[in-house]
Amino acid sequence: MRVAAVILGFVALASLARGASELAPGVDLIPGTFVAGTQPDGNTVVFAAPDGLVVFDTGRYPTHAQQIVDLANAAKKPVAAIVNSHWHLDHVGGNLLLREKYPGVRVYASGAIEDAMHGFLANYRAQLEDAIAKAGDDTAKQAPRRAELALIDAGPKLFPDQRIGETSTRTIAGQAFRVGFEGHAVTAGDVWIIDPASRVLASGDLVTLPAPLFDTACAEHWKDALGRLGDVDFKLLVPGHGAPMGRADLATYRRAFDRLLECAAGKSPKQACIDGWMHDAEALIPASDEKLARSLLDYYVDGNLRGDPAGRRKLCET
Template identity: 25%
Template structure:
């Protein structure tokens, strides 16, 4: 896998790659065995809305008379367990599925849910990357099956009027990847941030090879903070549920580290010299985090070496 990230993250993403057909050498039996012990746990967040925790990205669920809406779907072998957890909530089978970005721990179940009749939606770049290797960087190789691909794509976002709520889906440009979306339920006051926000489990993963950039992660946090209040329930891509205060701390961390790296760059310091300064040490506290300080600082350093991305144009 061609990427700047640490070997520890590479190991974590191996499962994702396998389940998005990037590592075909592993059998279906092996994939199934890897997730045999995973338990899908549901946490209700309000009337007709919940979050599912398992292995991979956190899943948002909205359900009611207009059908069940799923936000991300983890890995393919977990689909039956996810479907069972949804049924246990009293919800109908998934009718709509939104992917927050293209990584396999958020889209691995797409083919299963697509074949079961779900309408899949995502940003333009999610479909492009799932179709194959992109000129701008990494994508699925070989391409995902047709049933796994988003059938509805958008450039800036979309709004769904379902189950008595307004669901606002907004694209956040060049952040974790180039196809990230956040999902906000206006009435329920719940925000799903995908991997734009890792809560207390690791330092941020900025996928430079998929068009990600540290500036965009900071901008996404700033945008999200304008949408929430002290009562908002925030679903991170990974980690436990969060509050506005938690997201503010994350924003402040990003702003601080970017500022320190930017100043060091302007002083002519090399990447190795900046890493030696340990600008992220204060937040690099989880020994099991799959992004550690040096990898995060490298991503920030390289992000700042790239000219700010120009406005994307609709396809």
């Protein structure tokens, strides 16, 4: 299963831990963390709204979700709403803890997770069970896999209360946000959000560093979605993974993304496509993440961009 394979790649190469920081008045970032031996959390952006906090993505681990709770305690506000960018476990896992702590919380997301439970996540679950059976009594190896199983088995507790299937202005927790929807880009349903006051845009994995993650993606639609993100009037963009960026940085990302797709569609050797991305996106990739970026693309160019055409078409079907 590709998610598992790629995530194990993350495990070997990255070990970063950062703290929460204020992006603008009333807007905080809890950065996703990659810790050696474990799987990643996505970035979380927290907006302080009149009726409570609006949390965009909740990470994978209780340790990440606990940072959201700590922020809420410090702000003396409850978590009123969660908006999930997409169903990957590093973005929805914290829904469990937050639902437990804040029973009134309302979850907004696309409905794609419900299909994924019967497809991609069901396959991943089977792969985890297989790995657990093979690992025998090694409890250190078993624990993270069992935690993944428990997350998948939580099923409906990860699901939205309110499905998002179109781009519109929505009042969430007493504040107006522009909430965007993209079908069949990173996943079958991707959501972004912008706070018109601060102009902080949280993109989810539509923008992901140090490289785009193509496991469940329709690359062509994703490219179009990036074009629409470029039309959003933002000042600061928080990607699904990686550091916040400005407008010029998104332009750099888009150019690098387009050229990566062109390269992969042509006859150049894979290494030329990887080198091209590293060159085009150089300004966005910290030196400490270069090895990770190369290993991700080494996997995705063959496994996805040049992978089975029928499989790729299926990910693009609406």
